[in-house]
Amino acid sequence: MAVASELSPALISKLTASKAASISLATLTTSQKNGALLAIADAIDASVPEILVANAHDLEAGTANGLTVGLLDRLTFDATRLANLSEAVRDLVKLTDPVGQVVHGMDMPNGVHLAQVRVPFGVIGAIYEARPNVTVDIAALALKSGNAVVLRGGSAAENSNRILVDIIQGALVATGLPAEAVQTIDELGREGARQLMAARGYVDVLIPRGSASLINTVVLESKVPVIETGAGVVHIVLDESANLEWAIDIVHNSKVQRPSVCNALETILVLESAAQRLLPFVLEKLVTSGVTIHGDERTREIFSRAVAVTEEDWGTEHMSLDVSVRVVASLEEAIEHIRTYSTHHTESIITNDVGNAEMFLAQVDSAVVMVNASTRFTDGGEFGFGAEVGISTQKLHARGPMGLAELTSTKWLVRGSGQIRG
Amino acid sequence: MAVASELSPALISKLTASKAASISLATLTTSQKNGALLAIADAIDASVPEILVANAHDLEAGTANGLTVGLLDRLTFDATRLANLSEAVRDLVKLTDPVGQVVHGMDMPNGVHLAQVRVPFGVIGAIYEARPNVTVDIAALALKSGNAVVLRGGSAAENSNRILVDIIQGALVATGLPAEAVQTIDELGREGARQLMAARGYVDVLIPRGSASLINTVVLESKVPVIETGAGVVHIVLDESANLEWAIDIVHNSKVQRPSVCNALETILVLESAAQRLLPFVLEKLVTSGVTIHGDERTREIFSRAVAVTEEDWGTEHMSLDVSVRVVASLEEAIEHIRTYSTHHTESIITNDVGNAEMFLAQVDSAVVMVNASTRFTDGGEFGFGAEVGISTQKLHARGPMGLAELTSTKWLVRGSGQIRG
Structure with a gap:
C-alpha cells in the first residue's frame, strides 16, 4: 500500500523512526504523557530569548521577501504569545486522555467479551503554513493523544520551527520519551510535503492547516487519508x-x-x-x-x-x-x-x-x-472539548469541532476462553 | 472542490440526480424506508425468472470470455441464492435505523443545547466486481441508512445488475421514493469508474468491494474519501x-x-x-x-x-x-x-x-x-450488528466490522434562545 518508490531515503528514514516512536507512544500512561507536556511547556518558557532570535531571522527574511502585514503578524512571536503557547500546552495536561476509552462494549452470546477502545492513529502528518505556533500546538495535541507527528511547516517559519522542534525533542528525551515522537521535515522543502502526501503505509493520517488553497491541494493530491478542516462560508x-x-x-x-x-x-x-x-x-x-x-x-x-x-x-x-x-x-x-x-x-x-x-x-x-x-x-472550546484540533467540514471520521478523541482511531479487543465459531 | 472538468455530462447528470434524491432520503421516516425495502424484496421474489434469464446472458458471455470457475460461481444466481438475497433485504427492516440517533448531547453553560446526531452521508459510490448480489446488498444498506447510491459493478455482471437496478427502482417509485436513490453507471464502462473516483463534491464516500487490487487502485486514485475494506493476512x-x-x-x-x-x-x-x-x-x-x-x-x-x-x-x-x-x-x-x-x-x-x-x-x-x-x-453478524457493510482495515472513520452506523456521518444540532458569544 505504501508508495515507497516515490519516497526519498531521507524521508523513509524519518518516517520509519516516527513509526517506531509511535509504537512506544501508544502504550504510555497518561502520567508519562502529561510529564512530557509539562517539560515541553517549561522548556519553551526557559528558551524565550533563543526562540525570539530565531523568529527574528524568519521575520527579517519575510520582510525582505515582501510578506504581507497579515502574514508577518502570524509569523511573529513575542513574550506574551510564547507565554500563551506554553500555557496552552499546560492546559492539555488537565484534559482527559482519549486513549483507552471504551467506546462500545458487549458480550457475545457465547461469552466472548468485546470492547471497542480508542487507540492512537500512530503517525500523524501535519502540513501547514507560516504559523510557528502550530508547530507546538499540533505536537502537543499529538503527544497527548499518543501519536507521533511529522511536521511540515511553511518555509517562512523555518528557523522558528527548527528551534521549537529542538526544544520539544529535548523535553521528550529528558522525560524518557523518544525524540522521534516529534519530527520536522522542513529541510526537505516542498518536495518533502509532496512526498509526505504519498507516504501511505508510513503516515496514518494527514492534517493540513492553513489557507483554503493549501487544504484543497492536500485533499486532492494526498494518498494518505486526510482530516479536512475547511473554510466557512x-x-x-x-x-x-x-x-x-x-x-x-x-x-x-x-x-x-x-x-x-x-x-x-x-x-x-x-x-x-x-x-x-x-x-x-x-x-x-x-x-x-x-x-x-x-x-x-x-x-x-x-x-x-x-x-x-x-x-x-x-x-x-x-x-x-x-x-x-x-x-x-x-x-x-x-x-x-x-x-x-x-x-x-x-x-x-x-x-x-x-x-x-x-x-x-x-x-x-x-x-x-x-x-x-x-x-x-462552533468551536471546540465552546463545545467543552478543552482543546481544538480544528473544525472538520468533511463527513468521514469527524465533523464539526474536533477534540482529542478525533485524533484517535479505535480497535476491538476480544477476550475469549477457547470459543470457536459454530 | 469538485473536479468537474474531469466528469462527463452524462455522469454529472446522474450524480446531480443522486444528490437531489439524497436530500429526500435524508428526511424519510424509518417506516418509509422499511416499506421500500419490503417492496424491493417482494419485487425480487416476483422477478426470479427474468433475473435468471439476464444472469444466464452474463454467464454465457463469461464462459465465452474464459472466466475462471470461481468467478463464474460468484456471478451465478439460482432460485436459492435469489431467495437468500431478498431475505437479507427483509432482515434489514428489523434493524435499528441509525439516522437520528444522538451520539453525544450536552448543554453549554449559557443554556444552549448541543446534540450530535447521526445523518446519512448523502451519496455513496460503490465500485465492485462481478458479484451481482452486491448490487442489491449495497442498495439496501444505503437505503436503510438514508443514502443515495451510485453503483459501478463489474462488466461481467452487466445484464444481472441492470435488471436488478430496474427492479429496485420500480419498487422505490411504487413506494413513493425517488428512482434516482439507486442508480447504476455500468453503461459508462471503465471510464465511469475512473470518473466516479474524481467526483469529489458529488459523491460523499466511495466503497470499493472486491479483490485487493481493486481496493488498492481505488484507495490510491480516488479523490473522493474511501472506506477501505481490506484483505486479511x-x-x-x-x-x-x-x-x-x-x-x-x-x-x-x-x-x-x-x-x-x-x-x-x-x-x-x-x-x-x-x-x-x-x-x-x-x-x-x-x-x-x-x-x-x-x-x-x-x-x-x-x-x-x-x-x-x-x-x-x-x-x-x-x-x-x-x-x-x-x-x-x-x-x-x-x-x-x-x-x-x-x-x-x-x-x-x-x-x-x-x-x-x-x-x-x-x-x-x-x-x-x-x-x-x-x-x-471478526464479523458484523457475530458482533451483533445485524448487517455487515464490510470489515474496515483503515483507521479513519471506521475500523473492524462495519454496521449501518458506519454508513452515516454526524451533524451537530444547536438550539439556543438568543445566546451570543461573550
Missing part, C-alpha cells in the same frame, strides 16, 4: 417570525466579534416578509461597527448604504468586516441558496416557528446547524 | 502457556471453517518453548482437514509433512486450505512478525499468561485483536 437566515433583538444581536456577534475566523458570518438571508421589519435595524447595528453591507437589489432598496453584491461574494469567505445580504421569497429558497454556496461549516436560523426550526435543522447539510444562536459557538 | 500466536485443546480447536476453526473469507487464518506463530508440545497436534488436526502446511525449518523438523514456506507466503492471503507456520523465539518476535506482514485485520493469541495477553492486546495494531478466540468472530 457561514449563513444566517432571518425567518419571518424572527425575534428582532435576537436577530440584531446574533448577526452582530456572528459577524463582528472576530471576523477573521472560520465560524464568522458571511451571508444573511432574510425572508421577504420580514425584510422591512428586520433589515434596517440588523444592518444599522453592523454598520456602526464598520461592516460593509453587500446587498442584492431589494436589500439596497431597504438599506441604501449597502453596496451591490456580486455573484462571487456569495461563495467568498471574506474574513473581514464585509457581509452579503439577500432577500429570499421562502425558507426553501434560503435553504437552496445555502446548498449552492455553503462550505457546510455552520448555518443558523433566527426564528420563533417550531416547524421552520425543525425543517432547517433537518434539511441543512452542514457540520453545525443552529437555531437562535450565534455561529461563533 | 490473519495471524494466530501460540504462546508458551497456550492450552493445547484451545490451540487445536481455535486454529482449526480459524483456518478450516471458511478458508475463502478475510477473517480466515493465514499464519501460525508458535513460541519455540511450546512448539514441540503444540505443533504436532495442532498441525495434525489441520492436515486431516486437507490443509497444506507451509513451515519454516524448525516447523519442518517437528512436523515432517510440512512443505517449505517462502518469503512470499508470509504476506499472502491464500483464501485456500494453506497455512504458514513459523517458530519464534519470543512474543516480541511474534509481534514484530505481525507488524511486518499483517494487513491489520485480525490477530489472536492463545495463552494462559495474563501479562502476555495484555501485551498482545496493547501492542498489536490491528482492527481486531483477540485472546483465546477464533479469528472467524
Whole structure:
C-alpha cells in the first residue's frame, strides 16, 4: 500500500523512526504523557530569548521577501504569545486522555467479551503554513493523544520551527520519551510535503492547516487519508417570525466579534416578509461597527448604504468586516441558496416557528446547524472539548469541532476462553 | 472542490440526480424506508425468472470470455441464492435505523443545547466486481441508512445488475421514493469508474468491494474519501502457556471453517518453548482437514509433512486450505512478525499468561485483536450488528466490522434562545 518508490531515503528514514516512536507512544500512561507536556511547556518558557532570535531571522527574511502585514503578524512571536503557547500546552495536561476509552462494549452470546477502545492513529502528518505556533500546538495535541507527528511547516517559519522542534525533542528525551515522537521535515522543502502526501503505509493520517488553497491541494493530491478542516462560508437566515433583538444581536456577534475566523458570518438571508421589519435595524447595528453591507437589489432598496453584491461574494469567505445580504421569497429558497454556496461549516436560523426550526435543522447539510444562536459557538472550546484540533467540514471520521478523541482511531479487543465459531 | 472538468455530462447528470434524491432520503421516516425495502424484496421474489434469464446472458458471455470457475460461481444466481438475497433485504427492516440517533448531547453553560446526531452521508459510490448480489446488498444498506447510491459493478455482471437496478427502482417509485436513490453507471464502462473516483463534491464516500487490487487502485486514485475494506493476512500466536485443546480447536476453526473469507487464518506463530508440545497436534488436526502446511525449518523438523514456506507466503492471503507456520523465539518476535506482514485485520493469541495477553492486546495494531478466540468472530453478524457493510482495515472513520452506523456521518444540532458569544 505504501508508495515507497516515490519516497526519498531521507524521508523513509524519518518516517520509519516516527513509526517506531509511535509504537512506544501508544502504550504510555497518561502520567508519562502529561510529564512530557509539562517539560515541553517549561522548556519553551526557559528558551524565550533563543526562540525570539530565531523568529527574528524568519521575520527579517519575510520582510525582505515582501510578506504581507497579515502574514508577518502570524509569523511573529513575542513574550506574551510564547507565554500563551506554553500555557496552552499546560492546559492539555488537565484534559482527559482519549486513549483507552471504551467506546462500545458487549458480550457475545457465547461469552466472548468485546470492547471497542480508542487507540492512537500512530503517525500523524501535519502540513501547514507560516504559523510557528502550530508547530507546538499540533505536537502537543499529538503527544497527548499518543501519536507521533511529522511536521511540515511553511518555509517562512523555518528557523522558528527548527528551534521549537529542538526544544520539544529535548523535553521528550529528558522525560524518557523518544525524540522521534516529534519530527520536522522542513529541510526537505516542498518536495518533502509532496512526498509526505504519498507516504501511505508510513503516515496514518494527514492534517493540513492553513489557507483554503493549501487544504484543497492536500485533499486532492494526498494518498494518505486526510482530516479536512475547511473554510466557512457561514449563513444566517432571518425567518419571518424572527425575534428582532435576537436577530440584531446574533448577526452582530456572528459577524463582528472576530471576523477573521472560520465560524464568522458571511451571508444573511432574510425572508421577504420580514425584510422591512428586520433589515434596517440588523444592518444599522453592523454598520456602526464598520461592516460593509453587500446587498442584492431589494436589500439596497431597504438599506441604501449597502453596496451591490456580486455573484462571487456569495461563495467568498471574506474574513473581514464585509457581509452579503439577500432577500429570499421562502425558507426553501434560503435553504437552496445555502446548498449552492455553503462550505457546510455552520448555518443558523433566527426564528420563533417550531416547524421552520425543525425543517432547517433537518434539511441543512452542514457540520453545525443552529437555531437562535450565534455561529461563533462552533468551536471546540465552546463545545467543552478543552482543546481544538480544528473544525472538520468533511463527513468521514469527524465533523464539526474536533477534540482529542478525533485524533484517535479505535480497535476491538476480544477476550475469549477457547470459543470457536459454530 | 469538485473536479468537474474531469466528469462527463452524462455522469454529472446522474450524480446531480443522486444528490437531489439524497436530500429526500435524508428526511424519510424509518417506516418509509422499511416499506421500500419490503417492496424491493417482494419485487425480487416476483422477478426470479427474468433475473435468471439476464444472469444466464452474463454467464454465457463469461464462459465465452474464459472466466475462471470461481468467478463464474460468484456471478451465478439460482432460485436459492435469489431467495437468500431478498431475505437479507427483509432482515434489514428489523434493524435499528441509525439516522437520528444522538451520539453525544450536552448543554453549554449559557443554556444552549448541543446534540450530535447521526445523518446519512448523502451519496455513496460503490465500485465492485462481478458479484451481482452486491448490487442489491449495497442498495439496501444505503437505503436503510438514508443514502443515495451510485453503483459501478463489474462488466461481467452487466445484464444481472441492470435488471436488478430496474427492479429496485420500480419498487422505490411504487413506494413513493425517488428512482434516482439507486442508480447504476455500468453503461459508462471503465471510464465511469475512473470518473466516479474524481467526483469529489458529488459523491460523499466511495466503497470499493472486491479483490485487493481493486481496493488498492481505488484507495490510491480516488479523490473522493474511501472506506477501505481490506484483505486479511490473519495471524494466530501460540504462546508458551497456550492450552493445547484451545490451540487445536481455535486454529482449526480459524483456518478450516471458511478458508475463502478475510477473517480466515493465514499464519501460525508458535513460541519455540511450546512448539514441540503444540505443533504436532495442532498441525495434525489441520492436515486431516486437507490443509497444506507451509513451515519454516524448525516447523519442518517437528512436523515432517510440512512443505517449505517462502518469503512470499508470509504476506499472502491464500483464501485456500494453506497455512504458514513459523517458530519464534519470543512474543516480541511474534509481534514484530505481525507488524511486518499483517494487513491489520485480525490477530489472536492463545495463552494462559495474563501479562502476555495484555501485551498482545496493547501492542498489536490491528482492527481486531483477540485472546483465546477464533479469528472467524471478526464479523458484523457475530458482533451483533445485524448487517455487515464490510470489515474496515483503515483507521479513519471506521475500523473492524462495519454496521449501518458506519454508513452515516454526524451533524451537530444547536438550539439556543438568543445566546451570543461573550
